[in-house]
Amino acid sequence: MVAISLKRKLSILADAAKYDASCASSGTTSRDSRDGTGVGSSGPGMGICHAYAPDGRCISLLKILLTNFCVYDCAYCVNRVSSNVERARFSPAEVVDLTLSFYKRNYIEGLFLSSGIIQSADYTMGQLVQVVKTLRQVHDFRGYIHLKLIPEASPELVAEAALYADRVSINIELPKDDSLIRLAPEKDAVVIKKAMGKVRTGIVAAKDDKSRARPPKFAPAGQSTQLIVGADEAADGDILSRSETLYGAYGLRRVYYSAFSPIPDASAKLPLSKPPLLREHRLYQADWLMRFYGFTRAEIAAPGEMLALDKDPKLAWALAHRGDFPIDINRADRERLLRVPGLGVRSVDRLLALRRLKRLRLDDVKRLAGSLKKVQPFILADDWTPGALTDAPDLPARLPPEQLSLFG
């Protein structure tokens, strides 16, 4: 093999890592690599991505693959064995050196490390463990580490990785098991779920371990996964159904949604066009409704059903359930207030706090929610009743255009 420079390796392996959304801070960044630009691209600042730490801080991570060689042939992946891309491989020592040197120069606050599978799952996992173990034990590296786990690797290696990483993730990639069989023939949904289950057990055991003053850390920032949207025929309801199971059964901190994006040398098994990026955003909004707003998946989308693209899922639910509105902001409990379009979690908590001191008027809501236009048709306040507005047939058209954000 022709030797390539460290800089070239970094360029290739940072570019190859950008398809993994599971440390992304947003679902709306373009990941089409064909123009060589974008977060984690091979352009300036290559390999640096932004993610949210468990305490909510936005942090910069060096996001790279150990190698983009891979013996698997997942149709949706640019690194699959049959893909005609330039390949590179870091040694564990090179990743350690790069991480330390970027960290010491304050370019990054941590590392996101993944890898294609070389030789075997155990061999690759062993190399990844070597990186994180060396960083922590030899160099006392205190930065954040997000490490991808290889589900087929031995449980001992996976458990060892979790001792050194803050967050671990195993990508389940496809919402339906039969899609996984068709598009990722070497992967096995049962093996993936079993590995996630073991990680969950390890996390819970470490938290419950009161036998020592300082029990060993085990992925203290939890585990996450990624689902690719639009690479198979799964509807949004199917995708959310998978997420609901993953949150419930494996205690995942996050499910990331990654709109299938064009890859060079794409497999013929993939659709010709990519899904609208807005679809990914709607899934993130629906995911938030399940995690923070008390909605069940069944309330948001049934299996086989798509989310509306022209309105956020909370507004879509409210418009379809107008009989549940208006909600009296001076009497309703938190759960009901969280159903009001335009009221986010923070606004609701502030409203509840203010309500202890006084009766709420429309001005109070405006101050706390920022805007009244979306809220007004759905609430009663001391000085406001929406009258027929709540049920007006043209209400959707009267509402202000959406600002793309994760609620209210």
Ligand code: SF4
């Ligand atoms: S295992 Fe599949 S998804 Fe992962 S790098 Fe290899 S081909 Fe890509």
